[in-house]
Amino acid sequence: MNPKKITVIGGGIVGLATAFRLGQTFPDAEVIVLEKEKSVGQHQSGNNSGVLHAGIYYKPGSTKARLAVRGIRQMIEFCRENSIDHEICGKLVVATEEEELPRLNDLFDRGRKNGLSGLEMLRIEQMREIEPHVAGIAAIRVPEEGIVDYRGVCAALAKQIRGRVLTNAKVTHLQKTTDGWVATTTAGDFESDVLINCAGLQCDRVSKLAGLKPELRIVPFRGEYYKIKPERQHLVRNLIYPVPDPKFPFLGVHFTRLIHGGIEAGPNAVLAFAREGYRKRDISVRDLFDALTYPGLWAFLKKYPKLCFNEMRRSFSKNLFCASLQRLVPEIRTTDLEPGGAGVRAQALYPTGEMVQDFHIQRLGNSIHVLNAPSPGATASLAIGEEIVKQLNVN
């Protein structure tokens, strides 16, 4: 394929990285990114944990594993070349109970199979040398992981795209023409040969505008954070994570050092009543209606009632949130926690109620739709962009 005009919908990190890769592969093409907000990276890409994930969690052979491992290397190189703040500080994944040990061992195997280097299984004394206040019975050290300024990455990508990034341009209609597309936006109409949908929390809706009938639906999961008070930040040096439940793509509340200073704790994973609602009280009638009329949500609630109930309770109870954190760092007190921000994950759900674990990218003629790109989507964004270019080149 040799497109002359390409439209990318969504100026999050995935849309921007894809536009960047498209410009490298098709230097003569005109690439335009259409973003509905007044600047790029306003949703998931600007409201996440800021962690560079190396790929330890993901099923060997999955697209997530492949693109995370490739993506972290590309992201670090991009940050180095563009002087974007980042640091490879390493992470501990900590088992706090005997029953977590088999899962910790599985993670270690996964990490090795996925090609991570330098993984180490640590005993208590060894993990305390790295994180003196941590509790647990064993831990994996993942030395390749780190922290980064993803807003900075978005801004640098936007500058380097060979083409235009148009903000305040919400795509409202998509029309198929004989040899391309017309995207109608709040800033005018745009013609292109190829359309790439990277609309994050709205990606399923945008795919429907293009005539796709996706079997999966985006269900928003808000992730809320606390900040650790400055005088107690010495309790955490870098990144301390629990052993995740393999049924869910969420990693469990953890501690993260931020690249511009400070320590965050979280995020939890609560069903949100608005796709772009960052506060508990945010409700969108349309989003709520769409969620409640989707059989997949009811199947999910039926399958995991305890998880949903407990997440909701923990969202309203600082004590419960703190109790989860104390499993990793027992000295943490509720008085150490100050309200932090929140992000909303675009998590695709199958009608059966299962969460879509892997990245999901679907092609329909001369359009490509990114229908599930949750964590580590930011880390992997440059590799996702490459993958999309590859799919475009397959006729």
Ligand SMILES: Cc1cc2nc3c(=O)[nH]c(=O)nc-3n(C[C@H](O)[C@H](O)[C@H](O)COP(=O)(O)OP(=O)(O)OC[C@H]3O[C@@H](n4cnc5c(N)ncnc54)[C@H](O)[C@@H]3O)c2cc1C
């Ligand atoms: C709480 C949280 C923590 C996370 N932590 C990490 C982490 O530490 N490391 C990591 O690698 N990943 C992390 N992730 C995942 C990561 O943030 C996402 O995978 C990534 O940001 C997805 O990027 P995106 O471009 O697909 O989505 P987004 O950033 O949401 O961008 C989509 C864009 O599309 C625009 N858009 C939507 N509809 C339209 C329309 N109709 N017209 C025009 N524009 C439209 C939106 O305004 C938005 O800017 C986290 C996510 C969350 C929510």
